[in-house]
Amino acid sequence: xxxxxxxxxxxxxxxxxxxxxxxxxxxxxxxxxxxxxxxxxxxxxxxxxxxxxxxxxxxxxxxxxxxxxxxxxxxxxxxxxxxxxxxxxxxxxxxxxxxxxxxxxxxxxxxxxxxxxxxxxxxxxxxxxxxxxxxxxxxxxxxxxxxxxxxxxxxxxxxxxxxxxxxxxxxxxxxxxxxxxxxxxxx
DNA sequence: CCTGTGATCAGCT
DNA sequence: GCTGATCACAGGC
Numbered sequence: 194x195x196x197x198x199x200x201x202x203x204x205x206x207x208x209x210x211x212x213x214x215x216x217x218x219x220x221x222x223x224x225x226x227x228x229x230x231x232x233x234x235x236x237x238x239x240x241x242x243x244x245x246x247x248x249x250x251x252x253x254x255x256x257x258x259x260x261x262x263x264x265x266x267x268x269x270x271x272x273x274x275x276x277x278x279x280x281x282x283x284x285x286x287x288x289x290x291x292x293x294x295x296x297x298x299x300x301x302x303x304x305x306x307x308x309x310x311x312x313x314x315x316x317x318x319x320x321x322x323x324x325x326x327x328x329x330x331x332x333x334x335x336x337x338x339x340x341x342x343x344x345x346x347x348x349x350x351x352x353x354x355x356x357x358x359x360x361x362x363x364x365x366x367x368x369x370x371x372x373x374x375x376x377x378x379x380x
Numbered sequence: 381c382c383t384g385t386g387a388t389c390a391g392c393t
Numbered sequence: 394g395c396t397g398a399t400c401a402c403a404g405g406c
Contacts, residue, residue: 268388
């Protein structure tokens with residue numbers, strides 16, 4: 194069984210962490226799977242929620258690394274980030290897609306009957322399938338209901354520009370597991 | 381395959 | 394008032 198990640202494991206900068214988290218296993222109350230797509234965001238990055246400094250919404254991004262930043266996207270979806278780097282910096286990794294491994298029937302119920310391929314293929318879908326709620330904002334990732342297990346082996350990771358942003362649209366801070374069928378979009 | 385639109389809200393101008 | 398770190402569904406080619 195892979196090593197469970199602790200707060201000190203999240204002290205890298207955002208692109209480095211986003212790359213390292215490909216292949217890691219994320220479970221929320223035992224439901225989840227293998228992370229296959231991430232994006233990096235940083236205070237110095239115009240596309241980041243943290244770019245203009247702390248607000249009520251993004252305060253968790255400025256908290257200690259190894260915690261969750263949960264935000265409401267387009268007024269509808271809950272999306273999950275892992276806070277990284279150091280307290281006060283405002284860096285994070287958006288979890289964009291997961292290969293479902295555990296609790297697939299629970300995820301199907303939460304999302305409505307669907308192809309397994311679409312259960313966690315996008316940040317809003319990940320939030321719904323894993324039961325992410327705003328109460329998890331700022332919550333430690335090494336405590337219940339979260340479990341994050343380190344990626345193991347040398348995985349082939351592909352890189353490209355981030356999705357759905359207009360500022361810094363050319364920065365290649367999107368990472369994916371090469372050849373995965375569970376990505377939100379092809380690279 | 382593609383493009384358009386509604387849902388719904390925090391933050392910014 | 395407008396813009397998003399989105400998604401599902403409708404319609405056209």
